Amino acid sequence: xxxxxxxxxxxxxxxxxxxxxxxxxxxxxxxxxxxxxxxxxxxxxxxxxxxxxxxxxxxxxxxxxxxxxxxxxxxxxxxxxxxxxxxxxxxxxxxxxxxxxxxxxxxxxxxxxxxxxxxxxxxxxxxxxxxxxxxxxxxxxxxxxxxxxxxxxxxxxxxxxxxxxxxxxxxxxxxxxxxxxxxxxxxxxxxxxxxxxxxxxxxxxxxxxxxxxxxxxxxxxxxxxxxxxxxxxxxxxxxxxxxxxxxxxxxxxxxxxxxxxxxxxxxxxxxxxxxxxxxxxxxxxxxxxxxxxxxxxxxxxxxxxxxxxxxxxxxxxxxxxxxxxxxxxxxxxxxxxxxxxxxxxxxxxxxxxxxxxxxxxxxxxxxxxxxxxxxxxxxxxxxxxxxxxxxxxxx
Numbered sequence: 001x002x003x004x005x006x007x008x009x010x011x012x013x014x015x016x017x018x019x020x021x022x023x024x025x026x027x028x029x030x031x032x033x034x035x036x037x038x039x040x041x042x043x044x045x046x047x048x049x050x051x052x053x054x055x056x057x058x059x060x061x062x063x064x065x066x067x068x069x070x071x072x073x074x075x076x077x078x079x080x081x082x083x084x085x086x087x088x089x090x091x092x093x094x095x096x097x098x099x100x101x102x103x104x105x106x107x108x109x110x111x112x113x114x115x116x117x118x119x120x121x122x123x124x125x126x127x128x129x130x131x132x133x134x135x136x137x138x139x140x141x142x143x144x145x146x147x148x149x150x151x152x153x154x155x156x157x158x159x160x161x162x163x164x165x166x167x168x169x170x171x172x173x174x175x176x177x178x179x180x181x182x183x184x185x186x187x188x189x190x191x192x193x194x195x196x197x198x199x200x201x202x203x204x205x206x207x208x209x210x211x212x213x214x215x216x217x218x219x220x221x222x223x224x225x226x227x228x229x230x231x232x233x234x235x236x237x238x239x240x241x242x243x244x245x246x247x248x249x250x251x252x253x254x255x256x257x258x259x260x261x262x263x264x265x266x267x268x269x270x271x272x273x274x275x276x277x278x279x280x281x282x283x284x285x286x287x288x289x290x291x292x293x294x295x296x297x298x299x300x301x302x303x304x305x306x307x308x309x310x311x312x313x314x315x316x317x318x319x320x321x322x323x324x325x326x327x328x329x330x331x332x333x334x335x336x337x338x339x340x341x342x343x344x345x346x347x348x349x350x351x352x353x354x355x356x357x358x359x360x361x362x363x364x365x366x367x368x369x370x371x372x373x374x375x376x377x378x379x380x381x382x383x384x385x386x387x388x389x390x391x392x393x394x395x
Contacts, residue, residue, distance in 0.1 A: 039084035040349035102380040105231040115243040118301040129369035131188035141194035149193040156195030169226035223251035265312035300328035332361040
């Protein structure tokens with residue numbers, strides 16, 4: 001039954017006004033919540049473990065003035081030294097135990113046609129893991145849903161201006177990426193945020209005229225051109241892509257040294273992976289000169305002990321064995337909580353559930369990220385070998 005006098009335009013305008021108020025309230029809440037969060041504090045033993053020295057060595061260097069006096073917190077009658085990741089990285093540099101920074105920047109994308117597989121979560125966790133080890137990281141959010149962006153306390157459409165996502169760098173001037181980069185509470189991590197308007201960037205790029213192509217470069221290489229402006233500032237650029245293979249994802253693939261595809265062991269994800277590789281194969285054939293990918297890896301996520309899961313894991317191993325990472329990320333309650341709170345396991349100071357559950361989750365995540373970083377090092381070393389060859393050939 002139709003309702004007479006139904007005014008869709010007025011109804012939509014009312015809903016839009018209410019939505020803007022809702023976003024404003026949400027921004028206030030998220031900003032307050034983010035401002036109240038701090039990087040977790042660790043005792044001196046954990047700080048020493050992360051740096052790679054003994055706790056006595058840290059005490060000696062603090063006493064000798066090599067390291068600044070530590071922050072302390074009272075635990076009962078004792079004063080306990082505490083350090084966060086930024087202070088740990090500062091100590092690592094002062095002790096000259098900082099990571100030997102590679103000569104080139106590796107670019108890695110988390111990509112899949114299907115949502116809900118852990119792309120954003122693992123992009124965030126890898127970046128935090130790398131920053132914890134002292135690497136300089138740029139995170140680029142290419143997903144209009146902007147989940148990664150909100151994990152850093154930014155509210156799309158409110159705390160991000162229209163020209164602060166990656167869009168203008170792809171459609172107007174690659175130098176504009178310099179305006180888009182935002183600092184985060186991690187000293188080693190910067191962020192290029194996303195927002196909903198980024199969904200129009202695919203369309204804008206496809207409307208480009210010939211003079212745009214001459215000025216901005218070929219369509220698939222726009223993001224590569226922008227990242228070249230800032231690559232020398234970072235060791236690692238981590239990109240989170242939308243669950244589709246439009247121009248944004250194509251640009252990410254063309255800019256990447258490594259593709260990492262999270263996949264859950266269920267029928268629909270397996271079917272989606274077949275489509276994904278078929279499309280990537282076509283893209284690689286069409287844009288062979290634009291691609292620089294050196295490695296493709298699959299990461300099994302949200303695994304459990306159910307019989308169906310085990311069967312699907314066997315099928316995935318049979319089909320993609322050489323591409324699969326050895327380590328996989330199980331479904332854990334602690335990771336679900338962290339994801340729901342828009343944070344990573346590395347930002348949790350005290351687990352909300354059983355400590356054993358948290359330790360299993362963090363051990364699994366560390367194993368996954370350590371394996372990914374082994375592959376990153378392979379790409380770094382390959383780039384170092386290629387550079388002298390390029391010089392010899394006059395490039």
